[in-house]
Amino acid sequence: MKNRTEILERVKKNQPEAVPLPVITVAGSGSQDLAQKFVRALGNIGGTAIEVRDWDEIILHITDRFSPTSRWISMIPELGNPSVYTEFSKDPRMLENVSVAILEGHFGVAENGAVWITEENMGDRVLPFICEHLVLVIYASSIRDTMHQAYEYLNSSSYSFGTFIAGPSKTADIEQSLVLGAHGPKTMTVFLLKTMNK
């Protein structure tokens, strides 16, 4: 506790006169097609965004893209097949061999291709990071223009753990050569549901 008191005393003594917080002016591009902007942004950072009409179309795409013999985990009841996984153990290590994780995101951000997802939709917190291929589904109507609009939504959110995920895990640490799949997923696919409104 000595450390705490000492630090706080020094900070209190030394901090300059307070200045007010600025007002954050939120510039939105308004009429632009945010779904298109999102598709481009995610494509630029190594991910894939696909616009679909319904859940069946998503199932078709997934079965086409990923090996059916590998381990898939879905946390989306609407998808029907595969059915929602319920057998999580206390040990997150049991998820190491998951090939495809299919999760519902809360919304996307058009300017950077990021998807916001919280613990409730992850099954286990480690799942979006430990799987080999990450599939996220969001409603196209949920896409927000910039991070400012994203935090307007998040301001009232009471998550325990949440993350913006923008593309596959990547590194350019070796001579600036971009390599996908540094630690986490090697691919990220985002389905934008166009019809049903949410």
Next chain:
Amino acid sequence: MAESLSGSSGSDHATLATRFNKDESRVDWHDETLWFIRKKRDKAAWQIDEGEQLGETASQIKNNVLGNLYEYLLQFEENARANGIHVHWASTPEDHNKLVHEIIAKAHISRVVKSKSMLTEECHLNEYLESKGIEVIDTDLGERIVQLAGEPPSHIVLPCIHWKKEEIGDLFSRHLGTPEGNSDPQFLTTAARLHLRRHCMSSKLAITGVNFAVAETGEIVVCTSEGNADLEVQLADVHIACMGIEKIIPQRKHLGVFLRLLARSATGQPITTYSSHFRRPRSGQEMHIILVDNGRSERLGSNDFRNALKCIRCGACMNTCPVYRRSGGHSYHYAIAGPIGAILAPGLDMKQHADLPFASTLCGSCSNVCPVKIDIHDQLYKWRQVLTKNDHVSETKKSGMRAMAMVLSRPRLYAFAGGATRWLMKYLPFVISNGLNPWYKQREMPMAPKQTFSEWYLQKKKSK
């Protein structure tokens, strides 16, 4: 690995830069690589219409933080505790390292994984833990590379930017058993992925840094491109997050401002791949946050130097700096290299880092690219004055400055000296350009002008 890049202890910036400069083609390559990243940053910054305004907003938020840090720290602590997080305070690096070790010892663990944290570099945590018999595995690929090589990172965002892929291939074949001669980045990254995945899977304790800590909610945000912080934390029983006290921001919505700026300024990406918001520990997990001072509260009281506390560690000032690009990160012999390191380091130990504020041309490019508008080059200049006043400048530099001041303040002497120098440059160039004059290292002798400015001016006046 080139010898010139390691073993930096005890030498000053000029000496270490000279060593780095021995391999000219390597310097050119280093220079061009960083300039390439600087250009990516420009492109990303120009893509957002209100970029200038965004930087101004970020700067104002940070100004507000500096003036209310006491209140925000208390608020953060209270909220983080209510979220079930253990909050600790450390005045010095020693206090910080001891706290980390105590938590590790309590969990009876002998190996830990750690994602990127400049604060733990500043505190020399790895060395401390290793002296206590704890093995630390850095999980960021670039950090793991320099760790295997026994070096510190040379850049805060790109730890092994000074390494060539062939050298990394050699390093991996020695340490990870990859086939000799394979230097394909994709192949090497895959090898590292398997090696690091094994460590993440088997480590019960994970250490991370902190990019932002929100006073309003008691949550912390950690940004990575690789996902290493998330993977290691979500597989561990204990999570320790280490942060400097200046990482506090007032409200959650301010993350919108900083997350728009951070990755764009750092690497030119619109956002880091993962921006994870840790508010409560995962079920059954123990979570600790260590708030570290290490000179920050003292700096807060300095009108001239407190602005450096606004830094969000994006590294843009390094990528743009003509000195950093050509002298390499290790020449700064401090955990944080480049212009920002050169104004942070003397605040901790003036004597040890007295050379760093002089490792600059004062061109101002660093201040120009800084997303939170830190007056970096002004601070470099102010540090030079403080260091000279406190007698931390070499006698050679001081006598040179005194001679220059004497000449410049005496017009007749100045006129004579100008003419004399011109004559010398023309007829006896070796008097000026020789091994005793450090200015001529890696520089060529310019041609002496035909006449002095005064002569030219008088001649013009007469001919009118």
